[in-house]
Amino acid sequence: xxxxxxxxxxxxxxxxxxxxxxxxxxxxxxxxxxxxxxxxxxxxxxxxxxxxxxxxxxxxxxxxxxxxxxxxxxxxxxx
Amino acid sequence: xxxxxxxxxxxxxxxxxxxxxxxxxxxxxxxxxxxxxxxxxxxxxxxxxxxxxxxxxxxxxxxxxxxxxxxxxxxxxxxxxxxxxxxxxxxxxxxxxxxxxxxxxxxxxxxxxxxxxxxxxxxxxxxxxxxxxxxxxxxxxxxxxxxxxxxxxxxxxxxxxxxxxxxxxxxxxxxxxxxxxxxxxxxxxxxxxxxxxxxxxxxxxxxxxxxxxxxxxxxxxxxxxxxxxxxxxxxxxxxxxxxxxxxxxxxxxxxxxxxxxxxxxxxxxxxxxxxxxxxxxxxxxxxxxxxxxxxxxxxxxxxxxxxxxxxxxxxx
Numbered sequence: 001x002x003x004x005x006x007x008x009x010x011x012x013x014x015x016x017x018x019x020x021x022x023x024x025x026x027x028x029x030x031x032x033x034x035x036x037x038x039x040x041x042x043x044x045x046x047x048x049x050x051x052x053x054x055x056x057x058x059x060x061x062x063x064x065x066x067x068x069x070x071x072x073x074x075x076x077x078x079x
Numbered sequence: 080x081x082x083x084x085x086x087x088x089x090x091x092x093x094x095x096x097x098x099x100x101x102x103x104x105x106x107x108x109x110x111x112x113x114x115x116x117x118x119x120x121x122x123x124x125x126x127x128x129x130x131x132x133x134x135x136x137x138x139x140x141x142x143x144x145x146x147x148x149x150x151x152x153x154x155x156x157x158x159x160x161x162x163x164x165x166x167x168x169x170x171x172x173x174x175x176x177x178x179x180x181x182x183x184x185x186x187x188x189x190x191x192x193x194x195x196x197x198x199x200x201x202x203x204x205x206x207x208x209x210x211x212x213x214x215x216x217x218x219x220x221x222x223x224x225x226x227x228x229x230x231x232x233x234x235x236x237x238x239x240x241x242x243x244x245x246x247x248x249x250x251x252x253x254x255x256x257x258x259x260x261x262x263x264x265x266x267x268x269x270x271x272x273x274x275x276x277x278x279x280x281x282x283x284x285x286x287x288x289x290x291x292x293x294x295x296x297x298x299x300x301x302x303x304x305x306x307x308x309x310x311x312x313x314x315x316x317x318x319x320x321x322x323x324x325x326x327x328x329x330x331x332x333x334x335x336x337x338x339x340x341x342x343x344x345x346x347x348x349x350x351x352x353x354x355x356x357x358x359x360x361x362x363x364x365x366x367x368x369x370x371x372x373x374x375x376x377x378x379x380x381x382x383x384x385x386x387x388x389x390x391x392x393x394x395x
Contacts, residue, residue: 007166
């Protein structure tokens with residue numbers, strides 16, 4: 001599974017990345033978590049960061065951040 | 080009800096004596112703390128539900144094809160209800176330009192967004208009453224609308240970084256669908272998140288209100304910066320511009336300033352200067368705007384905020 005965290009780099013984006021990594025670890029699934037900071041790449045999906053893209057599909061964008069459980073749920077739905 | 084609760088804390092739990100200065104201060108502190116946190120939770124929650132209906136993608140759709148003026152008014156209003164992290168200022172700006180939204184309209188949005196904010200609204204309401212709150216919202220909107228119109232009239236498109244115009248995604252972003260239950264959850268998370276970030280500032284603000292009351296002479300600042308001093312407003316604004324804080328952080332300061340006799344217009348102007356113009360935001364916007372445009376933006380904002388300060392000193 002391919003997971004991307006989109007955000008140019010601010011505390012919120014950083015938190016989103018940590019959250020996603022934690023969710024993947026706790027679910028114990030095989031997935032890569034990439035941080036995307038390039039604005040062109042980000043804008044292929046959304047204009048509100050931080051955002052979460054799973055297997056090429058936009059799953060969350062903007063503030064406030066989803067909770068850990070919500071992130072797990074989003075990931076589980078794509079397994 | 081709140082009175083009973085704060086009386087219980089002050090006189091029964093803490094066993095303070097009726098009528099003493101300390102008891103009054105503590106009572107006031109507890110009463111205001113409970114009142115403001117209740118107000119904050121309720122209002123942030125309601126605003127978060129409203130916000131869940133206005134993601135930036137939808138705001139973009141509403142604003143595209145809008146003419147100047149009507150567009151500026153709408154943009155200023157949407158700036159209040161559209162949630163966005165300062166880190167998305169750049170993609171948002173590019174998205175707006177790509178959608179054909181005029182530069183001035185985009186600026187109306189970017190100005191009103193940090194300036195008219197729900198935390199400021201609640202705190203002003205809780206500490207100063209509805210009249211000041213209404214004035215604050217009204218002037219914030221005015222500054223955003225007219226600031227945007229002026230920037231639009233100046234035709235500064237050439238000072239936007241060229242690459243912004245070369246973006247052609249052409250695709251409409253999908254808006255993630257939410258059920259009402261999810262919106263409630265979103266509102267709950269949002270409220271908790273905001274309260275977590277600002278509770279300390281608020282306690283400080285209320286504490287200042289309760290305690291400096293008796294210790295610094297009432298008209299300490301009036302002599303230097305009261306209504307009579309014509310330079311009070313520009314000086315307050317010029318001090319406020321390089322300072323950067325969110326609305327919650329600046330409220331303790333303005334509360335103290337007002338207690339000590341600074342006039343309302345001067346205080347509101349100071350607050351607007353601190354929240355609406357910030358170096359971190361400028362650095363983020365530098366990625367899409369060239370320095371002359373940033374300068375014009377800062378200049379117009381400073382001038383409009385000073386004008387607002389004078390206006391309110393004159394009418395209040």
